[in-house]
Amino acid sequence: MTTLHRRLLILVAAILLLAGVGAGVVLHAADRADRADRPRAGGPAVGEGRLTLAQKHRLAFVNAAAGPHRASVASVPSADPGGRRVASDLKCARFYAAAGTGVCLRSEPGVLKQSNRALLLDANLRTRRGFPLAGTPSRARVSPSGRFAAWTVFVSGESYSSAFFSTRTSILDTRTMRLIPSLEKFSVVKDGKPYHASDVNFWGVTFAADDDTFYATLNTADKTYLVRGSVSRRTVTTLVENVECPSLSPDGTRVAFKKRVLSGATLWHEYVLDLRTLRQTPLAERHSVDDQATWLDDRTLAYALPADGEVGGTDLWTVPADGTGAPRLLIPGASSPAPL
Known part of the structure; x- marks a missing residue:
């Protein structure tokens, strides 16, 4: 031979x-x-139906329960979160909605690499515009008026707990369709002085009601900060250290966030920050919360925790925002809550 x-x-x-x-x-x-497409015995009742973002007194979320509607945007009555779920045919990795405007972050496997896109949705969950994403979906938010949408992706690494990760956070004006591709182009004021560094990262935007102010996490020099930003002025200013994934209360006075604590098995503890006094209140949840919490109202927060016995599964829990009470299971097999 x-x-x-x-x-x-x-x-x-x-x-x-x-x-x-x-x-x-x-x-x-x-x-x-x-x-994953096979419904599990004893699982929640999920059925197809008409779901719009104009419906009131309902809670929308990404259905994480096993079955044909897994990853579909679904909703339940706010007063009966354990009731029958109405599922749409829209599937998302991350989702959020406000004022009849929605944003869906999708991740679809490909032959060589996954395809990631952000979809801007109208009230009937129809796609108004699609945008390619530079990485894996992580966070999504819409401003209270629906004027702005924001999303964060992991450009490298798989989570915020990874030793090496980079994020990219974008803001979209849903009226003009003008996209700010990365907050890293914004001017940073840290400790009262202009700040410049090559390692600046942002994630977890949350919007105020004035269609200009937002809050987010700034990461630099191995530290995280809560920043207050202005969309129109393209600036951010640091407020408090050790703040991640902020979520502004409906009344605009407090920010819920996860604080890195490194205590036993807990990596992050959920807190609420009073923006006037900067006083921090630890919440009753003792599990590590790796999520951007959502305010269901001015008194209650919702967030996702890993589901017991299910790899990649999550359940939605609630806890009072004043540090009292105890965590309560809200919706099993769910993530990305958005009160309509």
């Missing part, structure tokens, strides 16, 4: 091996998807 023949045989064998591995991966993924 000549050297050329041997090389050809090795090449053919390698191709067959790779084909077998690829087929195995595809079959494994198909099997996992098939199992």
